Amino acid sequence: MILRGAQLIGKQRAERLAMAGAALSRRLAAFAHRQQRNVQWQIAPIPQRYDPYLFLYHDQAASGRYQSGRSLLASLCIPSGGRVLDLCCGDGLFTRAITRSAHEVIALDYDAETIEYARQHHPSANIEYLVQDARAPLPAGPFDTVVWVSSLAYFTAAEAACILECVKASLAPGGILFGCTSLVHDGSESNPHRPFFRSKEDLAALLSPYWRNVKVFSIDSGTGPFLYFLAGDGVLPFDPDWPAQIASRNPVANLT
Ligand SMILES: C[S@@+](CC[C@H](N)C(=O)[O-])C[C@H]1O[C@@H](n2cnc3c(N)ncnc32)[C@H](O)[C@@H]1O
Numbered sequence: 001m002i003l004r005g006a007q008l009i010g011k012q013r014a015e016r017l018a019m020a021g022a023a024l025s026r027r028l029a030a031f032a033h034r035q036q037r038n039v040q041w042q043i044a045p046i047p048q049r050y051d052p053y054l055f056l057y058h059d060q061a062a063s064g065r066y067q068s069g070r071s072l073l074a075s076l077c078i079p080s081g082g083r084v085l086d087l088c089c090g091d092g093l094f095t096r097a098i099t100r101s102a103h104e105v106i107a108l109d110y111d112a113e114t115i116e117y118a119r120q121h122h123p124s125a126n127i128e129y130l131v132q133d134a135r136a137p138l139p140a141g142p143f144d145t146v147v148w149v150s151s152l153a154y155f156t157a158a159e160a161a162c163i164l165e166c167v168k169a170s171l172a173p174g175g176i177l178f179g180c181t182s183l184v185h186d187g188s189e190s191n192p193h194r195p196f197f198r199s200k201e202d203l204a205a206l207l208s209p210y211w212r213n214v215k216v217f218s219i220d221s222g223t224g225p226f227l228y229f230l231a232g233d234g235v236l237p238f239d240p241d242w243p244a245q246i247a248s249r250n251p252v253a254n255l256t
Contacts, residue, residue, distance in 0.1 A: 026061065033058035066097040069221070070180060073228060074098040074147055076237040077178040082144035085170065087134045087163070088151035092118025095127060098147065106139045108132040134163055141170030148179035153195040160196075160206065168210040174234035177211070183218070183225045200227050207231045213239070 006014035037054050040047050060067055071094060078084055080101040089095045089107035091114055099105045105126055109115050110133040118129045130139070135155075146167045152160060167177055181203070183195055197203050200216040207214045211231040215238070218225045230236045 029057040030061035034062075066093050068097075069219070070094075070149065070228075071097045073180075073237075074149065074178050075101075077147075077176040077230065078102055078145045083142070083172075085139060085141075085143045085146045085167075087138075087146065087148045087167075088154065089118065089129070089147075090114060090150075092122030092127070092129060094149060095129075095147075096122040096124050099124070099127065102126055102145075104128075106130060106143075108134065108139070110134070135159055138163075138166045138170050142172035142175065143170055144172050144175050146171060146175070146177045148177065150180060150182070152179060152181040157196045157206070164207065164210050171232070174232065176230060176232040176234075176236060177207075178228075178230055180226055180228045183227055203227055203229060 002014055002018050005017075009017075033054050036051070037058050040051075074094075075098050078098060078101065081103045082101075084099055084102045084105045086095045086099070086105060086107040089109050092107065095105065095107045095118070103126060105124075106128050107118065108130040109118070110131065112131045115129045115131045132139075134151075148163075148167070155163065164177075171177065181195060183198070197206060200218050204214050204216045207216070207229060212233045213231065213236050215230045215236055216227055218227050220226065235241045
């Protein structure tokens, strides 16, 4: 329906309308789930089962924090008090979600409107949002973590190789590159997201020239395979030495 509407009123107005509708529906969903939560959990008998949709639509909205499997994985790569570079950060929702414990975060995207949105909607004292092309020289390191989420496929293989070389130079000793990318393309000409690799082996081969330790794994949570990658010269999450390293970096976490 909105697609037909867009032909009549133009994409910009249709987009504004669709975004307003989506924002309203999120508020309604949060309100409705708050009622469900209050009735279920404030009046005896208290249920055994916690409806996961309460977490999705109420708890997250109430905390103002976005949580997903992806953000949890990214958080594992960010040491408490660390310095982080978020490449192609987008609207800042993900950036803010994963960098609560970081000391300093530089988040860049080449789209000025997107960065303006991030500054307005997802500001944080520890985040500096920059309008910058990831193909230009990167902000000065060293960084404990470089995050490159859902944007690798915007680049050609040659561009990606160049960026990886700069990432390598800007990572602190023991620093980690974390990212993820889709393997599938919806086939439409207007979608700029075109992966130039075809498998997790392809992606591992792209990263391996730069780092001794590379992990690529594929998770399909229902929308097609998504590849997650971790790379560094030191210990990575899920390595046998990782729990000990976490304990030394963050005494509160205890994974042993
Ligand atoms: C799919 S979004 C992902 C945003 C964010 N990382 C996330 O996961 O929410 C891809 C982002 O890459 C940005 N981008 C694409 N090419 C870029 C480039 N050459 N330099 C900087 N940002 C770029 C786009 O502007 C867009 O915001």
